[in-house]
Amino acid sequence: xxxxxxxxxxxxxxxxxxxxxxxxxxxxxxxxxxxxxxxxxxxxxxxxxxxxxxxxxxxxxxxxxxxxxxxxxxxxxxxxxxxxxxxxxxxxxxxxxxxxxxxxxxxxxxxxxxxxxxxxxxxxxxxxxxxxxxxxxxxxxxxxxxxxxxxxxxxxxxxxxxxxxxxxxxxxxxxxxxxxxxxxxxxxxxxxxxxxxxxxxxxxxxxxxxxxxxxxxxxxxxxxxxxxxxxxxxxxxxxxxxxxxxxxxxxxxxxxxxxxxxxxxxxx
DNA sequence: TTCCAGGTCGTTT
DNA sequence: AAACGACATGGA
Numbered sequence: 001x002x003x004x005x006x007x008x009x010x011x012x013x014x015x016x017x018x019x020x021x022x023x024x025x026x027x028x029x030x031x032x033x034x035x036x037x038x039x040x041x042x043x044x045x046x047x048x049x050x051x052x053x054x055x056x057x058x059x060x061x062x063x064x065x066x067x068x069x070x071x072x073x074x075x076x077x078x079x080x081x082x083x084x085x086x087x088x089x090x091x092x093x094x095x096x097x098x099x100x101x102x103x104x105x106x107x108x109x110x111x112x113x114x115x116x117x118x119x120x121x122x123x124x125x126x127x128x129x130x131x132x133x134x135x136x137x138x139x140x141x142x143x144x145x146x147x148x149x150x151x152x153x154x155x156x157x158x159x160x161x162x163x164x165x166x167x168x169x170x171x172x173x174x175x176x177x178x179x180x181x182x183x184x185x186x187x188x189x190x191x192x193x194x195x196x197x198x199x200x201x202x203x204x205x206x207x208x209x210x211x212x213x214x215x216x217x218x219x220x221x222x223x224x225x226x227x228x229x230x231x232x233x234x235x236x237x238x239x240x241x242x243x244x245x246x247x248x249x250x251x252x253x254x255x256x257x258x259x260x261x262x263x264x265x266x267x268x
Numbered sequence: 269t270t271c272c273a274g275g276t277c278g279t280t281t
Numbered sequence: 282a283a284a285c286g287a288c289a290t291g292g293a
Contacts, residue, residue, distance in 0.1 A: 018274065112275035118291065119274080160289025165276075200276050221274040239283085263274075 001040070001049040004058050008071035010093025011043035017094055017260060019210050021107050021120045022127070022144070033127075034064065035100050036143040038136045053136035066095045078251045078258040083231050087265035094260060096210065101178040103144045104211035108203045109166050110159060125157035165198020172196055182212040189214070201240065209256040218247040218255040223266040 015023045015030050022033040032039045038053040039061075050061055062068055079085055099107075110122040123144075130145030130153075148154060148170055154163035173196060181189040189212065193204035205219035220228070220240045228243050229235060232250075251258040 108274080109276095111273090113273065113288075114275085114290080115273040115292075117273090121291080155289085158290060160291095161276095161287090162289080198276065202275060206274075219274075223274065266274095 001042070001051045002058065004048045004050070004061055004067075006043070006046055006048045006067060008093055009043075009048070009065065009067060009095060010091070011041055011048060013091045013094040013264070014065060014097065015041075017091070017264060018116045019260065020097055020099065021116070021123045031137075031139070031141070033134075033141055033144065035103065036132070036134070038134055038141045040137060051137075053134050053141075064098055066098060069095075071095075074254045074257055077254050078261075080250060084251075084258060084261065086268070087261040091261055091264040094264070096215070096256060096260065098213070099211040100144070101182075101207065101211040102175045105169070105173075105178060105199075105203075105207050106144075106148070106166060108206045108210075109169060109198045110162055111206075112162060112165070112198065112200075112203065114162075122157060122159055122162075126154075126159075129153065129157055162198065168197035169199060178207075178212075181208075186214050186216060190217075201244075209259070215254045215256045216248055216252075218244055218251070218259045220244060221263075224259060224262060227262055227266045227268070 011030065015025075015032060020032070024031050028042060030039075030041045032041060036054070037056065040051045042049045048061070075088060079088060106126070107119060107123050111119045114122070124142075126148065127142035127144055130148055131142040134141040134143055148166065151163050151167045154166055157163075159166060181192055184192070186208065190201075190204050190208060193199050193207055194201065199207075202219050202221055205217040208214035209217035209219060218224075220243055225240065225243065228247070229238050232246065233243075247258065248255045
């Protein structure tokens with residue numbers, strides 16, 4: 001295995017945060033499927049060990065986990081009060097992973113009214129059905145599909161009503177179109193995403209945050225809504241619009257990092 | 269059995 | 282603009 005020196009990074013917190021769905025832990029190692037590659041990872045203190053089913057560089061890993069970012073500066077910018085401070089302490093070292101935009105879009109369309117476990121199951125089924133086999137480390141994996149099937153085939157992967165969403169969304173935007181959103185202003189890119197079937201404000205914000213580098217994005221799911229209302233609005237019922245405006249204004253341009261800490265801390 | 273899950277859609281106030 | 286029920290599926 002190759003080694004990378006890391007600072008202010010927790011592989012465990014990052015991979016177990018629920019931002020990615022294609023990761024398994026066994027025999028003391030994480031197996032993380034990224035596009036057409038399988039990464040095997042292990043962290044011991046400030047050393048990150050890795051191997052891969054294909055040849056990759058250390059900079060691939062650094063870019064994937066955002067290790068070049070000034071973590072302390074990010075934390076400082078969002079650390080506004082006692083509550084978020086506790087949330088940061090609990091999951092310190094978590095990083096926002098730079099996902100492939102297409103995979104991210106597909107995964108989060110599958111997330112609507114589902115559970116993290118449910119999304120994993122759906123994405124795994126899609127990959128087994130439409131992806132390619134990867135034999136690595138004596139185990140079989142499946143790459144994330146480049147193309148998906150018709151609605152009937154999608155339903156056979158257990159997507160339920162999301163099959164229609166996904167089919168329409170991917171027929172209205174391709175990888176190129178997705179990547180081009182990254183050059184637009186945040187609000188504009190978000191509006192374009194929401195135009196797609198099955199993508200509302202929450203899924204759009206996840207795609208923007210987890211795959212297109214929009215760190216100001218603050219996805220509001222049922223958990224974030226609950227914890228924000230409870231801890232920042234005296235337990236009152238508040239519209240997502242108000243919560244969202246507050247969060248971006250309060251936490252600043254790295255509100256997305258605040259969101260991911262708060263999500264990990266949602267039971268409090 | 270009933271309830272809930274990283275929401276969104278279409279319809280109705 | 283805001284509120285509301287439906288929507289497939291699987292796990293607890």
